[in-house]
Amino acid sequence: MKFICIESEHTLADKAAGEIIGIVNAKPDAFIMLASGQSPTLAYDCVSKKLNGDTARFASVKVHKLDEWEGLGLSDPQSCDSYLMKHVLQPWGIKTANYSGINALSSNLQQECDKANALLNDIINPDLCILGIGLNGHIGFNEPADALPAQTAVVKLADSSMKHPMIEGTAPITRGITTGIAQILMSKKIIVIVTGKNKQAVLKRLMETTQVSTQFPASLLLTHPDVTVMYDAQAK
Numbered sequence: 057m058k059f060i061c062i063e064s065e066h067t068l069a070d071k072a073a074g075e076i077i078g079i080v081n082a083k084p085d086a087f088i089m090l091a092s093g094q095s096p097t098l099a100y101d102c103v104s105k106k107l108n109g110d111t112a113r114f115a116s117v118k119v120h121k122l123d124e125w126e127g128l129g130l131s132d133p134q135s136c137d138s139y140l141m142k143h144v145l146q147p148w149g150i151k152t153a154n155y156s157g158i159n160a161l162s163s164n165l166q167q168e169c170d171k172a173n174a175l176l177n178d179i180i181n182p183d184l185c186i187l188g189i190g191l192n193g194h195i196g197f198n199e200p201a202d203a204l205p206a207q208t209a210v211v212k213l214a215d216s217s218m219k220h221p222m223i224e225g226t227a228p229i230t231r232g233i234t235t236g237i238a239q240i241l242m243s244k245k246i247i248v249i250v251t252g253k254n255k256q257a258v259l260k261r262l263m264e265t266t267q268v269s270t271q272f273p274a275s276l277l278l279t280h281p282d283v284t285v286m287y288d289a290q291a292k
């Protein structure tokens with residue numbers, strides 16, 4: 057795992073955006089899995105700025121939603137769907153047919169997970185996965201536990217996740233649907249974006265981690281050959 061400190065979150069966003077565009081330049085039909093939340097927002101917006109409306113380059117890019125809050129969908133401004141619509145799908149010109157991820161409004165979430173798993177089994181190795189990290193070390197909604205889901209699954213959220221700013225003010229949400237750990241680790245390249253003072257403790261923990269433990273899901277990233285953690289001065 058490579059750690060890169062980039063003083064300002066804007067420079068960090070610029071670098072991460074450059075990585076995303078570089079992957080698309082090299083493979084115009086790249087399949088990328090994207091987290092929502094505060095961490096990657098500037099980077100996604102920076103991609104939009106760099107494209108400056110020239111979305112043709114992204115016409116064949118496939119975007120997979122990494123996770124979602126149970127019961128939230130596109131009509132909820134706090135859903136990951138809405139977040140990705142605003143920061144990625146619309147500004148990057150991603151075609152509806154090229155967007156995937158579970159519908160968390162479905163009455164049959166298991167069927168949604170099965171569909172996502174069938175898709176990811178077909179893709180085998182996503183070209184890129186952009187992650188944030190939870191205060192408790194979760195990646196996606198893979199929360200600290202004795203065992204982690206290998207594949208897309210409905211999971212119980214940790215207390216800290218239930219208090220995530222993204223869902224502030226909603227009726228309590230106790231479950232999420234997440235891409236599984238094995239699927240995240242199948243990505244050819246993983247970039248973890250860590251910004252802000254509130255991530256200091258979890259970043260330190262990740263940097264000092266030498267053992268893999270499901271109680272600290274981000275530690276599983278140690279088993280992957282191409283993980284870059286980009287962090288800003290605030291987080292160090």
Ligand SMILES: O=C(O)[C@H](O)[C@@H](O)[C@H](O)[C@H](O)COP(=O)(O)O
Pocket residue numbers: 090091092093094095096122123136187188189190191194195196197220
């Ligand atoms: O889509 C998501 O919300 C993520 O998969 C989740 O794991 C997130 O990256 C962390 O909770 C950090 O969230 P922030 O970036 O908002 O701090």
